[in-house]
Amino acid sequence: MNAITLFELNNQVKQTLKKGFAETVWITAEITELQQNHSGHCYLQLADKKEEDATILATARGTIWAFTFRTLRPYFETTTGRSLAKGMKVMLNVEVVFHEVYGYSLNIRDIDPTYTLGDLEQKKREILMQLEKDGIIDMNRELEFPILPKNIAVISSPTAAGLGDFMNQIEHNSSHFRFHVKLFPAIMQGEKTTESVIAALDRIYEYESIFDVVVIIRGGGSQTDLGWFDSYDIAANIAQFPIPVISGIGHERDETIADRVAHVRVKTPTAAATFLIELFAQQKMHIESLQADMVTGVQELLYEQKTHQLLLATEFKRVVTALLTGDDNRLKLLSKRMEHASTLYTRHCLNHLATLKGRMDSRTTLLFERLHNVLNTKGGEVKQRAARVLDDHRRRLELAATTVKYADPKKVLERGYSITRLNGKAVKQADTLKVGDILETEMVAGKIRSEVKTIDN
């Protein structure tokens, strides 16, 4: 049995492969490992996976020698906005190499970034579609943005130059606006980015009520390591965050998924600060314009009121004057009418008086005449009646004189009658006397006194 050495075998394989793959080959693969050593060589682990379940169908080691990598890397990064990284799908121009000691590997000679770009875009589209399907893609964007975002939570690497730019802007703005800024440190590059940013968001969430806005700042470092911000997890966390997020992680041309779901996307940390300061400036202008409107409004209102008052006063004066003029006229009219009326009245009264006087006069005359007549008539009657009364009285006096003449007791006494008196009173009945009474009897000539001896009834 003739045996060959392993070296001989490997050497034959090497030669066969060299013949079989004389030309370089374009392949597509996914980077599963990536490492750059100190001398600038880049070692990769490549794999081909089944689309459906990611079953590994093939693997190979790859190498990009330093002198190639120096040109390939910037080319790739400027085109894709990404640096070569684990999980990335790449299209590579490879030389199949077999080394007796190290075995099979691919010497990477060239790279087609557009393939990666396409793949990245495809992946991003898929993630975006997933976010949309989950109904969260616009959640952060739909939050009401605070009109005055004063309390700011910043997620950044504490050493990032971008953070310095942001803080400098915020703290030394020309309008002297004041903000409250709190930094929540996070790793913003490499594999741990997603996890670290999510942890920072969770921390901020604990103080949700304090903060008005979250600013995610990345900057100063590599502008190409943005792939981490295209992950579903980071995007989902930002999208569902209850405080509006401003992303300042973007690339000049590229928009990451984190940018897409954030409320506001700005290109640089400085731009994030400017955006916030601008909001303050708008509020300042708004307040000043309100103040000016207020002043103007008050002045106008007062002026209007003054004018109105003046107008009222003028109107009032006019109305009053008109009223007064009107009254004056009426008064004049009235007084004229009064004058006229009183003249008439006076005349009327005078007439009336004259009439009355006339009537009085005639009546008085009449009365006098009548009285005169009456007096005349009555006078005769009185005279006659008086004469008659006088006659009557004379006759009666004559009769009385006669009667008296015959009634005089002297005459009676002359005819033999006497008057017996007891104590000056004529005695007419015997029983009024008692025995022993002294009686005085008057006769025509002389008086006698006698004592009662007996009484006969």
Add this chain to the structure above:
Amino acid sequence: MDKNKLNYKEAIIEIEDIVAKLENNQLDVDDLSKKVKRVSELIAFCKSKLHSTEEEVEKMLKSIDTP
């Protein structure tokens, strides 16, 4: 904090409301001096929100531990 956040917005809304009423001639002259006073207070408050920091908030932020 909620209260303060709300306050700036509320203050602005109140100012806007008063100014709008003023401009639409819906403000009573009898109320004017009261409203002017109110608006200047609110404006001073809003301006202070723009230009000054609040000790209370600063303290609160300092008390947050960050890794």
